[in-house]
Amino acid sequence: xxxxxxxxxxxxxxxxxxxxxxxxxxxxxxxAVTGLTRAGKTVFITSLVANLLAAGRGRRxxxxxxxxxxxxxRSVRLVPSASEALPRFDVEAHLAALAADPxxxxxxxxxxxxLELTLELDRPGAFGGMLGSxxxxxxxxxxxxxxxxxxxxxxxMLDQDYAAWSAETLRRLRRGERAASVxxxxxxxxxxxAGATADESLARRGHALYRDALRECRDGLGxxxxxxxxxxxxxxxxxxxxLWFFPLPYPSGGGLASLMAQRHAAYVAAQRAEFFEPFFRRxxxxxxxxxxxxxxxxxxxxxxxxxEALAAIAAALRYGGGWWDWLVGAGVARVAFAATKADHVPxxxxxxxxxxxxxxxAAPQGRAAEAGVATSVHALxxxxxxxxxxxxxxxxxxxAVRGTLLATGQSAKVYPGEIPLRPPEPGFWEHGFFxxxxxxxPKLDAAGGSGVPHLGLDALLAALIxxxx
Amino acid sequence: MSDAPKGPRIIVEDAAVAPRxxxxxxxxxxxxxxxxxxxxxxxxxxxAAGAAVLGLGLxxxxxxxxxIDQFGRGPVQGWATAGVVVAGxxxxxxxxxxxVRGLFSIRAVERARAAFAREDLPAARAEALRWAxxxxxxxxxxxxxxxxxxxxxxxxxxxxxxxxxLDAQAVAxxxxAAVQSFAVTxxxxxxxxxxxxxxxxxxxxxxxxxxxxxxxxxxxGTMALLRRTLLxxxxxxxxxxxxxxxxxxxxxxKLLEQFAGEAAAGAVAARxxxxxxxxxxxxxxxxxxxx
Numbered sequence: 001x002x003x004x005x006x007x008x009x010x011x012x013x014x015x016x017x018x019x020x021x022x023x024x025x026x027x028x029x030x031x032a033v034t035g036l037t038r039a040g041k042t043v044f045i046t047s048l049v050a051n052l053l054a055a056g057r058g059r060r061x062x063x064x065x066x067x068x069x070x071x072x073x074r075s076v077r078l079v080p081s082a083s084e085a086l087p088r089f090d091v092e093a094h095l096a097a098l099a100a101d102p103x104x105x106x107x108x109x110x111x112x113x114x115l116e117l118t119l120e121l122d123r124p125g126a127f128g129g130m131l132g133s134x135x136x137x138x139x140x141x142x143x144x145x146x147x148x149x150x151x152x153x154x155x156x157m158l159d160q161d162y163a164a165w166s167a168e169t170l171r172r173l174r175r176g177e178r179a180a181s182v183x184x185x186x187x188x189x190x191x192x193x194a195g196a197t198a199d200e201s202l203a204r205r206g207h208a209l210y211r212d213a214l215r216e217c218r219d220g221l222g223x224x225x226x227x228x229x230x231x232x233x234x235x236x237x238x239x240x241x242x243l244w245f246f247p248l249p250y251p252s253g254g255g256l257a258s259l260m261a262q263r264h265a266a267y268v269a270a271q272r273a274e275f276f277e278p279f280f281r282r283x284x285x286x287x288x289x290x291x292x293x294x295x296x297x298x299x300x301x302x303x304x305x306x307x308e309a310l311a312a313i314a315a316a317l318r319y320g321g322g323w324w325d326w327l328v329g330a331g332v333a334r335v336a337f338a339a340t341k342a343d344h345v346p347x348x349x350x351x352x353x354x355x356x357x358x359x360x361x362a363a364p365q366g367r368a369a370e371a372g373v374a375t376s377v378h379a380l381x382x383x384x385x386x387x388x389x390x391x392x393x394x395x396x397x398x399x400a401v402r403g404t405l406l407a408t409g410q411s412a413k414v415y416p417g418e419i420p421l422r423p424p425e426p427g428f429w430e431h432g433f434f435x436x437x438x439x440x441x442p443k444l445d446a447a448g449g450s451g452v453p454h455l456g457l458d459a460l461l462a463a464l465i466x467x468x469x
Numbered sequence: 470m471s472d473a474p475k476g477p478r479i480i481v482e483d484a485a486v487a488p489r490x491x492x493x494x495x496x497x498x499x500x501x502x503x504x505x506x507x508x509x510x511x512x513x514x515x516x517a518a519g520a521a522v523l524g525l526g527l528x529x530x531x532x533x534x535x536x537i538d539q540f541g542r543g544p545v546q547g548w549a550t551a552g553v554v555v556a557g558x559x560x561x562x563x564x565x566x567x568x569v570r571g572l573f574s575i576r577a578v579e580r581a582r583a584a585f586a587r588e589d590l591p592a593a594r595a596e597a598l599r600w601a602x603x604x605x606x607x608x609x610x611x612x613x614x615x616x617x618x619x620x621x622x623x624x625x626x627x628x629x630x631x632x633x634x635l636d637a638q639a640v641a642x643x644x645x646a647a648v649q650s651f652a653v654t655x656x657x658x659x660x661x662x663x664x665x666x667x668x669x670x671x672x673x674x675x676x677x678x679x680x681x682x683x684x685x686x687x688x689x690g691t692m693a694l695l696r697r698t699l700l701x702x703x704x705x706x707x708x709x710x711x712x713x714x715x716x717x718x719x720x721x722x723k724l725l726e727q728f729a730g731e732a733a734a735g736a737v738a739a740r741x742x743x744x745x746x747x748x749x750x751x752x753x754x755x756x757x758x759x760x
Contacts, residue, residue, distance in 0.1 A: 059499070060499075387490060410484065414479050440490075441489070444494075450498050
């Protein structure tokens with residue numbers, strides 16, 4: 001049962017609207033694309049939109065999805081803008097940048113943007129044609145949202161007070177002590193007296209050290225569970241005093257601790273009102289994108305950190321399954337977990353990549369399954385940039401991938417190492433940190449008339465929304 | 470797995486700058502046309518074609534023989550007969566040619582709609598320009614149509630200008646036809662005559678609306694257009710059907726029937742005529758209907 005009575009009323013109204021739309025065959029689906037930083041959300045949405053639009057024009061870009069639709073997909077179009085306050089997700093600009101010479105991958109997302117697509121289908125069944133001629137064809141509206149991945153990690157903060165958050169954050173930060181800036185922050189914060197006063201210069205100094213530590217954890221160590229998200233990605237408004245807080249070893253009491261607790265509470269309230277309530281309180285389908293390969297190559301600590309972040313996000317999301325959700329028709333029907341950048345491993349290792357993701361997301365998957373949600377695990381490349389090849393290493397042929405390097409424009413074969421089927425043994429990490437090079441996107445039509453090459457996007461869409469078609 | 474090389478590696482193949490990978494994606498996703506079912510002539514179709522070949526062929530042979538015979542009687546008779554035969558067959562051929570052109574003009578609407586539906590800008594623009602060239606209301610729009618950068622823009626230009634004017638003109642034509650059908654059915658002595666008048670006026674209305682849209686349908690073209698109009702009429706929104714049912718219920722209730730007599734049936738016919746003009750205009754538009 002929701003705590004907020006207005007939220008509850010909202011749930012009821014939305015439930016009635018959903019029921020009405022389902023009855024007349026015009027469902028509206030909010031697809032939550034969740035993923036940690038650099039998981040590939042922007043490219044995923046770009047590819048999804050471009051390939052769906054092309055499929056609506058009769059191109060065979062998504063064969064498994066079209067099979068799930070039973071060949072009834074008639075057209076797909078973008079819903080024109082109305083008077084939304086949020087920026088519109090710019091598919092054309094992203095496609096043009098990917099197709100340009102030299103090409104550019106979308107930069108770090110620093111603000112929210114939305115887009116809606118309408119899929120028009122013939123009605124199913126023997127009398128579908130007759131019914132369609134009377135009440136119109138079936139339309140499925142997909143709502144998509146792109147946002148900075150860093151902000152998603154604020155979700156577990158919603159139910160924590162400052163003291164609990166401080167203790168947990170410091171515990172996780174100590175795992176990153178091999179970074180100099182993390183050591184600097186920890187040394188500084190642990191040297192603070194328990195009764196430090198609420199001095200502005202102290203607060204600013206602590207925040208600056210904490211921000212540097214988080215940045216190095218993200219960019220240097222490949223960590224993802226870094227809070228608060230807006231410190232790393234403040235958004236279009238830039239840094240505000242609301243962000244000037246950091247964890248303390250003695251979080252209770254007055255002075256500095258009290259100031260930090262106030263700012264923490266204000267930050268959580270703002271994120272709840274501006275980001276989570278409008279966009280994550282209620283959604284119908286969820287695609288969870290995970291850069292498994294990146295986490296694997298970043299080392300044991302980063303890999304475990306990713307698993308912990310995913311579990312924390314899943315624990316904070318509302319999957320439904322309770323009596324109230326059942327009553328108002330809320331809750332998620334399907335969740336698809338996808339290991340992105342699957343084109344960075346050769347074909348025969350993609351099953352292993354999906355299996356490894358399966359073990360990584362076992363906790364969120366279990367939680368979703370408990371609420372009666374259908375889940376599936378996929379290996380996905382939203383935009384395929386490589387082809388399978390054979391490389392010779394230490395005199396032996398090994399399966400590799402070939403692509404054009406983004407930085408130098410040279411053709412290179414990459415052997416990604418053996419992908420374990422389950423979380424690897426300690427010996428696996430001996431090879432140390434490896435950063436997968438960025439590849440150039442393949443030759444693309446800037447207008448996106450034929451969609452973009454992908455791996456597994458059709459299977460993921462069929463699993464996620466195939467039942468609605 | 471155990472004897473596989475440890476850890477990932479990057480092997481640069483060539484120091485030179487390589488071209489981008491090309492998966493030939495555009496070719497790979499080209500729609501595959503559904504296999505065409507070979508069309509077979511029905512028994513009735515074959516019989517009708519046989520009768521037409523016999524009728525026309527034997528008539529041509531007879532006419533040729535007759536001309537030759539007439540030349541045997543004298544050059545004046547021969548040339549006069551040849552002139553009559555050529556004029557007669559020429560008129561028949563020009564009539565047939567006009568029918569075929571009329572039919573093709575209807576097909577052009579289909580082509581334009583298909584181009585809009587698949588968002589094929591060059592084809593849609595060419596069809597829009599061809600159409601605008603033949604419709605006075607759209608002639609001034611041609612420079613803007615040439616500049617259009619998307620099918621959405623083309624559609625907005627057409628729907629915001631000439632199609633709006635043509636729709637209004639179609640409604641005016643429908644209103645005139647409705648008044649005439651109302652008057653005729655209100656005074657006609659038999660229901661059979663009502664049906665005849667309604668059918669004749671309906672066909673004439675469809676041809677008038679088609680002419681507004683630059684189409685000159687002959688008999689075959691009109692039949693094709695009627696078939697499409699009827700098909701579109703079946704997909705008219707449920708609200709329209711409800712309004713029609715309400716008009717029928719209101720105008721055919723017992724009290725009103727006593728008061729208005731046969732005029733009630735005429736009002737229903739008039740209402741149908743108005744709807745026919747709307748649906749015919751919809752069927753003649755070169756842009757597909759907005760869902």
